[in-house]
Amino acid sequence: MRWSHAFIPTLRDDPADAEAVSHRLLVRGGFIRQLAAGSYSMLPLGQRVRLKIIDIIRHEMDAIGGQEVVLPTLHPAEIWKKSDRYDLMGDNLFKLEDRKGVELVLGMTEEEIFAILAAELSSYRDLPQIWYQIHTKFRDEPRPKSGLLRVREFTMKDSYTLDVDRSGLDVGFDLHHAAYRRIFARMGLDTTDVQASSGAMGGTESVEFIVRSEAGEDWIVTCTACDYRANVEKAVSALAPVDDGDSEDLERFPTPGLRTIAALAEAHPDVAAPERQIKTLVYFVDGTPTLVLLRGDHELQEQKLLDATGAASVRPAHPEEIRELLGADPGSLGAVGVTGIPVIADVALEGRVNMTTGANEDDWHYRGVDVERDIDVGTWADLRAVSSGEPCVECASPLELWKGIEVGHIFKLGTKFSEAFGAYVQDEDGENRPIIMGSYGIGVERAMAAIVETSHDERGIVWPVTVAPFEVVVTVLRVDDAETMAAAEDLDRRLREAGLEVILDDRPERPGVKFADAELVGIPFRVTVGPRGLERGAVEVTVRRDMSTEEVEVGDVVERVSALVEAARADIIR
RNA sequence: CGGGCUGUGGCGCAGUUUGGUCAGCGCACCUGCUUUGGGAGCAGGGGGUCGCCGGUUCGAAUCCGGCCAGCCCGACCA
Structure with missing residues (x-):
């Protein structure tokens, strides 16, 4: 190739709207150009890099027995409704209509179509299968940003394992885990594999591959001493025990003007230290008002609420809604004596006594709250966000919190899609069983950006x-x-x-x-x-x-x- | 969706407060000459519906209204 004949439009100045290093350098270096928010053209150099990344992925996928296919990106909305993801994905799903008025969507991932194809399998002897593709996915991101890191149209390698039983799924999952390590290593990316939530996709075991970077949007928790590592959406930590004393009677007491955990703690240090208060949040969980209870000094991790409730979406209630529901303003809320509204409580509140919480009347609180005696908790769950420095559950050493870019995600999907689309095989006993699926993704252009984020200097990309x-x-x-x-x-x-x-x-x-x-x-x-x-x-x-x-x-x-x-x-x- | 900001040649920007003489600068581009081991110099030149629509006015990049787009923060996000 002769540079004089190549289209390599380098720029001397940084583009004004680029913030992230990878965004700046990829634009300046003539690799990409923006067309619209979250929509980029790959210029010749960008395409060369993209193809090399794809080659690495393809090579390693083939090496674990993957078979490459190409599926449509334009789908009838019907199949997304059938899998229930039409509503679950909400506005993130691109929706359109054809000239006949038929509803269509653009694929975000393609479990549906793979499950439809898998329905052609009929015997356990046909399994296992590993199918993959490398092509365009669409997501109507509420906020595309940082160049290639968060976009609306991108290339994804998505693969799916099909197995007759859990142990087969475990094998396929482990094969992917090892392949992903090789794939990222070959790209020169240093990734950390962390436990994660599988989010709206359902499924169980879930591992994300994270590249440490300030440009990332995921928060990762790792132990400074042992191997524990997890996305904050999933991470847990140990807690020092709190001395509540003996259980006492419930007592209402006046707290004029005290509206925050801190103010209450300061005014009543004897009974209302933050760790002895109950924080009451009001959320709408798929439209249902719900009280979410946490220890006073703990923060809610919303993904955990989603995971615990299986909801598609949750949002904090507005102040007016709260007043209507509980009769008090935020700052004086509590779950004592509340009926008719579901209550979900963080496990850190289990067995706690002598707690303090709002009385659902402005300027009044309860003390002496015995959580299990006085509050009708419907669900106990881990809802709390881990913070930096808390003790590791495995070894009690301090946990570290850092930001990273998610470049890959593997998880055990289960039978959700095979059941929805009738992908069953007969096992050795002639029994009809839904195929057990695993789902595995890599964002190609995001990986490209992550490489630049971690491999550059003041002169440019390395x-x-x-x-x-x-x-x-x-x-x-x-x-x-x-x-x-x-x-x-x-x-x-x-x-x-x-x-x-x-x-x-x-x-x-x-x-x-x-x-x-x-x-x-x-x-x-x-x-x-x-x-x-x-x-x-x-x-x-x-x-x-x-x-x-x-x-x-x-x-x-x-x-x-x-x-x-x-x-x-x-x-x-x- | 809430908050902040920005739209002026390919890129980076000034001009908008105070309407006219404002279509301007640097880089890039074209021609010529000189130069050539770290983003050259001189001379000449090409390129812009000033985001879009409407309004005010003798006159709008500039004032008013509406819309659109993009960026940042937050919300959200496999």
Whole structure:
């Protein structure tokens, strides 16, 4: 490839609307262009990287026995209604109508269609199967952001395992787990696999692959000492016991003007330390008003509420709604004596006595609350958000909280879709059983952005050689000098003949421009050809990652660069 | 959906407060000459319905109304 003929529109300035590093560098480097919010064009360089990522994924998926298919992205809404995901996914699902008025949707993931195909299987002997595809998914994100990190149209590798029993599912799941580790490692991504919630998808065991980055949107909890690691949506921590004293009688007492946990604690330190208060939140859980109870010093983790209730959506009640329901304003709420409204309580409140909580009348609270005696708790669940420094449940060491980018997610889906679409097989005993599915996703462009987030410097991107748009750039310093140009062209040809991916920068630009572009674009190795070096029969070879430079005799360049590329590959794959 | 901000050549921006002389700057682009190991210099040149629609006015990038789009924070989010 000759740079002079390539479409690589690099920019000297950062685009004004780009914040995230990957967004800035991918736009500046001429990899992508934005069309609309959450909608990006892949320019030639971007597409080269994207294809390399896809090749890695495809290779590893095939290696675990995956069979590639391509399914429609345009689906009749009917099948989404059949699986119940039409409502469950809410506004995140793109919906449209055809000319006949038939409702259609654009796929977000494609369990439905895979289940429909799986319905053609009839015997346990047909299983297991691993099916996958790599194509476009759509999500009507409420807020696309950060370039490729959160978009509305993107490429996903989604795969599905089909098994007759749990142990088969476990095997398929573990195969994916191992394949994902290899996939991300080969891209040069350092991922942490964490326990996660499977969210609206249902399912049980769920593991996310997270790249540590400030640009990420997921909060991850890891233990500073042991192996415990989980998404905050799922993470738990140990709690120091609280001394409540002996159970006492319920007593109403005046608390004029006290509306917050902190204010109440300050005014009544004897009975209302935050950890001895009950925080009462009012939520609408799929439209049903519900009281959510937590310890005074704990925060609600909404995903846990979703998981505990199986609801599609939850939202905090508005102040007016709260007054109508409980007769008091936030700040004086409690669940004591409340009937007719479901109560869900965090497990940290189990067995607690002598607690303090609002009395559902402004300026009044209860003390001496025995949670199990005085409150009609319908459901106990883990609802609390873990905070930094709390003790690990496994080893009691402090937990650490950090931000990351979710690049992959694997989980055990179960039989939800096979039951909905009649995907049953007969087992050895002639018994009809729903196929057990697993579901596994990787966001291709998000992985691309995550690589840039974690591999760049002040000059630009530093692509791992396995995903770089080109492995080598041959930079010609004097295009108008026939000898220099001839030497560069010869090198370009020999490097390509050695199997390397080369771009020849033959633009009539000044050296500084070419160096800057090569570094911005992030090509791992640069061969600099100029008349000065050629007089000595030498060129320079520069390693992008550390910008180290060595002089190499022209005759040795192919061997030297090949060795560097191989070493870089080996270092990534290990 | 709530809050904040922004829309002016390909990119980055000034101009809007105080309507006219405001279509302007830097980069990029084209031509020529010089230059050539870290984003060159000189000279000449091309390119913009000032987001869209409507209104006010003799006159609107500028004032008013409506709409649209994008960014950031929050809510939400496999």
